[in-house]
Amino acid sequence: MPLAIYNTLTRRKEPFETIEPGKVRMYVCGITAYNYFHVGNARAFIIFDVVRRYLMWLGYQVRFVQNFTDIDDKILNRAVQEGTTMQAIAERYIEAYFEDSDRLNILRADVYPRATHTIDGIKRLIHELEQQGFAYASEGDVYYAVRQFADYGKLSGRKLDEMQAGASGRVEVEDESEKKKDLFDFALWKAAKPGEPAWESPWGEGRPGWHIECSAMVRQELGDSIDIHAGGMDLQFPHHENEIAQSEAVTHKPLARFWMHNGFVNMDGEKMSKSLGNFRLTRDLLKEYDPMAFRLFILQAHYRKPIDFTAEGLEAAANGWQTIKEGLLFESEFGAQLGWTSGESVGTKIETAIAQFKTAMDDDFNTSGALAVLFDLAKDLKRERNLLVHEGTTSIAPAELQHHWHTLAELADVLGLKAELTAEETTPGGLSDAEIETLLEERQTARKAKNFAEADRIRNLLQEQGITLIDQAGGTRWHRG
RNA sequence: GGCGGCAUAGCCAAGUGGUAAGGCAGGGGUCUGCAAAACCCUCACCCCCAGUUCGAAUCUGGGUGCCGCCUCCA
Numbered sequence A: 001m002p003l004a005i006y007n008t009l010t011r012r013k014e015p016f017e018t019i020e021p022g023k024v025r026m027y028v029c030g031i032t033a034y035n036y037f038h039v040g041n042a043r044a045f046i047i048f049d050v051v052r053r054y055l056m057w058l059g060y061q062v063r064f065v066q067n068f069t070d071i072d073d074k075i076l077n078r079a080v081q082e083g084t085t086m087q088a089i090a091e092r093y094i095e096a097y098f099e100d101s102d103r104l105n106i107l108r109a110d111v112y113p114r115a116t117h118t119i120d121g122i123k124r125l126i127h128e129l130e131q132q133g134f135a136y137a138s139e140g141d142v143y144y145a146v147r148q149f150a151d152y153g154k155l156s157g158r159k160l161d162e163m164q165a166g167a168s169g170r171v172e173v174e175d176e177s178e179k180k181k182d183l184f185d186f187a188l189w190k191a192a193k194p195g196e197p198a199w200e201s202p203w204g205e206g207r208p209g210w211h212i213e214c215s216a217m218v219r220q221e222l223g224d225s226i227d228i229h230a231g232g233m234d235l236q237f238p239h240h241e242n243e244i245a246q247s248e249a250v251t252h253k254p255l256a257r258f259w260m261h262n263g264f265v266n267m268d269g270e271k272m273s274k275s276l277g278n279f280r281l282t283r284d285l286l287k288e289y290d291p292m293a294f295r296l297f298i299l300q301a302h303y304r305k306p307i308d309f310t311a312e313g314l315e316a317a318a319n320g321w322q323t324i325k326e327g328l329l330f331e332s333e334f335g336a337q338l339g340w341t342s343g344e345s346v347g348t349k350i351e352t353a354i355a356q357f358k359t360a361m362d363d364d365f366n367t368s369g370a371l372a373v374l375f376d377l378a379k380d381l382k383r384e385r386n387l388l389v390h391e392g393t394t395s396i397a398p399a400e401l402q403h404h405w406h407t408l409a410e411l412a413d414v415l416g417l418k419a420e421l422t423a424e425e426t427t428p429g430g431l432s433d434a435e436i437e438t439l440l441e442e443r444q445t446a447r448k449a450k451n452f453a454e455a456d457r458i459r460n461l462l463q464e465q466g467i468t469l470i471d472q473a474g475g476t477r478w479h480r481g
Numbered sequence B: 001g002g003c004g005g006c007a008u009a010g011c012c013a014a015g016u017g018g019u020a021a022g023g024c025a026g027g028g029g030u031c032u033g034c035a036a037a038a039c040c041c042u043c044a045c046c047c048c049c050a051g052u053u054c055g056a057a058u059c060u061g062g063g064u065g066c067c068g069c070c071u072c073c074a
Helices: A038-058 A073-082 A085-104 A119-131 A210-222 A235-250 A284-286 A290-300 A310-330 A330-335 A349-364 A366-393 A398-414 A434-447 A454-464
Strands: A006-009 A012-015 A025-030 A061-066 A135-139 A141-144 A186-191 A206-209 A226-232 A256-262 A265-267 A308-309 A468-474 A475-480
Touching: A006 A308, A012 A085, A025 A038, A025 A141, A025 A210, A038 A061, A038 A226, A038 A256, A038 A284, A038 A290, A038 A398, A061 A308, A085 A284, A085 A290, A119 A135, A119 A141, A119 A186, A119 A206, A119 A210, A119 A235, A141 A235, A141 A265, A186 A210, A186 A235, A206 A210, A206 A256, A206 A475, A210 A226, A210 A235, A226 A235, A235 A256, A235 A265, A284 A290, A308 A310, A310 A330, A310 A366, A310 A398, A330 A366, A349 A366, A349 A398, A366 A398, A366 A468, A366 A475, A434 A475, A454 A468
Parallel strands: A025 A061, A025 A226, A226 A256, A265 A308
Antiparallel strands: A006 A012, A135 A141, A141 A186, A186 A206, A468 A475
16 A cells, blocks of 8 residues: 555645655755754654655655744844844754754754745745735835735635634734735735844845745755645644745645644643743753653654643653663674674564554554554564573574564664663673672572571662672573663 | 644553554562562453444544644744
């Protein structure tokens, strides 16, 4: 069965087809660089990173573009607040974006266009819109005339006449109405206020509106029509609706074949938003949790559903991640011991696992279902690992085990789950094997003499060094970690 | 006022006509001086009512509850 993706435009799952065979052009709306990104942003980036990875795994050549908005009121405000420039603020948070997203194992985009580097393209687009009667200048601003675009509202499923201006309660409707012909017209270009960064234009000194940059960037980096355009649910309207209006009015071609939107991250049941101030920065979260635990947390829910961010949920994901991580680390810990070579063959279990994984992912990226496959594989490995540690042998032939591991590693990579030994785990404890053996002998003597206090003292001492003892009938085994 | 979504175990969450994946937590057991680690086993009739069907968590109608969007937002 082929891959089916839910398309916001049609409100249906549709078989995925590309414009150009074998190639995918994909655009994801990135951050406005005025703060570290929050966990809601992170969800979008993780989700679409997985979409990209999966398409690549299926054999598509994916060109992935994600923008940085580096002109914006919020960046400007912050710059004023800190007595610095808009550029300095933007640079800082773009750099931070890379640090945080790298930790989340989000693949780098092929291109990261910025608004400030796209001014020419933006001006050209506005000019074309003006020429074709979709835009008008007004006191140094330029607005898009939504009534001129017959399809306005097709993405978000609304009609201009049915919309209630100001229903969100965030906008002062009267504010700009003087300059606009219609309440729902939106700014393509804003006249600069004194002291603000500004660019020359036929309409006077000013800067681009928010929506226009994406239209210009898509066009510049990917062409008139692309395969996937993605972002958070909230971008559906007005941002993406406006992008469509801007782009399609000029090109007369569909901006994107598939529009994908991810659901929100709620904080303890309540919507997380900048205005409510209850957002959680990814950077802060990663001080407490393994980035992969967070990734797992996100991937355990379907991307279009809202997900509730709670400490319990994160804990559960962190515990679950341990299992997958142990499976992934199997090779580096025991591969050599088991004499694994690079030879490959595939067992039936593995084929079934891959098929199940694919079935889940083909169904509009059912990562939750896909994860069940990973857990199954990881648990096998975990069991064998423990058998090895406790009994010194495995119940599955090493070669077959290797295929298990290989498959787990491959599928985990599609989901962007990567296991790394922490510094603690890599650095062996202060005690040498010989020292440990000596202590064990002492403890054994104490145990035989029923001096359990002494035996427990030694056990605790070793435990503090990260060494776990396994008392068995045939003697005591131990392992680090 | 308009548009849309969701409701599955203690928690999270798949499944969209054939008799409930998975994760976390829990319970029981084996082993042990006691632990720990490990292993094995175990844990749901799917918000309510009516209907369609041989058969429904899954379709239809009606309720109830929660949530999102209608120019800050991923």
